[in-house]
Amino acid sequence: MGGAKRNPSTVAPRPPIRPIGPIRPIGLIIGAAATDGLRRVSRFLLVLLALLPACDAGDDINAALQRMMVQPRAVDYGANRMFRDHRAMRPLPRGVEPLGRPLPAPIPPDFPSPPTLAELQRGRDRFDITCAACHGLLGDGHSPVADAMRLRRPPSLVSGPVKDFPPGEIYRVATQGYGLMPSYRLQLSPEDRWAVVAYVKALQLRQAIPIVALPAPMQAEARKELK
Ligand code: HEC
Numbered sequence: 001m002g003g004a005k006r007n008p009s010t011v012a013p014r015p016p017i018r019p020i021g022p023i024r025p026i027g028l029i030i031g032a033a034a035t036d037g038l039r040r041v042s043r044f045l046l047v048l049l050a051l052l053p054a055c056d057a058g059d060d061i062n063a064a065l066q067r068m069m070v071q072p073r074a075v076d077y078g079a080n081r082m083f084r085d086h087r088a089m090r091p092l093p094r095g096v097e098p099l100g101r102p103l104p105a106p107i108p109p110d111f112p113s114p115p116t117l118a119e120l121q122r123g124r125d126r127f128d129i130t131c132a133a134c135h136g137l138l139g140d141g142h143s144p145v146a147d148a149m150r151l152r153r154p155p156s157l158v159s160g161p162v163k164d165f166p167p168g169e170i171y172r173v174a175t176q177g178y179g180l181m182p183s184y185r186l187q188l189s190p191e192d193r194w195a196v197v198a199y200v201k202a203l204q205l206r207q208a209i210p211i212v213a214l215p216a217p218m219q220a221e222a223r224k225e226l227k
Contacts, residue, residue, distance in 0.1 A: 091179050107175070109168040115198035119191075123199030126192050130184055131157075131174075131200075139203040152180045158204045170197045 074080050074088035083090070115123070128137060134154040136142040141156035155162060162170070174193045177183035188196060211222055 094178075107168045107172050109166045111167050111194060111198065115195070115201075119195045120198050120202055122192065123195035123197070123202075126188060127196050127199045127203075130187055131196065134181075139200055149180070154181065157200050158207045163204050163207075167194075167197045167201060170200055 076089060078088045079086050080088035127139075131139075132143065134143055134145045134149070135157050136146065139157040140159070141154055143154070146154045157163075157170075171193055173181065174184050174188060174196060175190075176185070184193070211219055211226075214222060
């Protein structure tokens with residue numbers, strides 16, 4: 001038979017909403033106590049009220065508040081000798097993301113596909129424009145900018161720890177930045193970032209490669225040069 005249809009005219013009229021009368025202070029306090037955000041404030045006031053008679057004078061409370069206000073603390077850009085670099089502001093640990101930003105897609109450790117010659121050439125072009133100013137044209141960390149960045153030098157990308165980074169880790173640094181190095185997410189598309197990583201890997205390879213690993217024509221050429 002289906003559900004009984006309700007005839008709107010049979011619904012009892014609802015009582016009109018009562019207008020709010022003048023608010024008295026006591027009403028305000030109770031209202032505040034009922035409101036979630038203000039509940040803690042009123043509780044704090046109640047505790048203060050309860051404490052007041054126990055104190056000789058308001059001076060004690062003032063002294064306590066004063067102590068909280070002038071306690072030793074680290075200020076932005078200030079020094080703090082507790083840390084080795086004496087910086088009060090700490091660099092974010094690796095992988096930290098601001099609250100509310102959607103998490104980026106996980107970065108694969110290796111190239112999404114083996115780099116092609118065209119990608120290497122594109123990578124060289126982008127590397128020379130985007131990274132070389134600091135890390136040097138050969139990626140060895142020698143550049144006028146690096147010489148000027150004495151606090152934290154841009155490291156060599158072709159030796160030291162970065163040499164053992166999997167491609168995905170270099171991609172992550174170019175995407176998210178690291179320490180003093182900013183992110184190059186906006187300057188480089190994801191394809192360009194992988195191309196830059198491919199070129200960095202090529203720069204690493206050219207540092208030390210057994211002559212027998214070269215293609216035959218290049219072996220002959222290299223032997224001639226080495227004589
Ligand atoms: C403005 C200068 C500057 C530019 C441009 C720059 N870097 Fe860096 N890079 C740095 C500095 C400085 C550090 C060290 C940061 C630190 O230790 O706080 C660094 C560190 C790195 C590291 C090592 C990170 C680690 O985990 O130790 C990699 C890899 C790297 N850069 C790759 C790149 C690539 C790829 C580009 C180009 C897309 C690039 N950088 C562009 C300054 C730069």
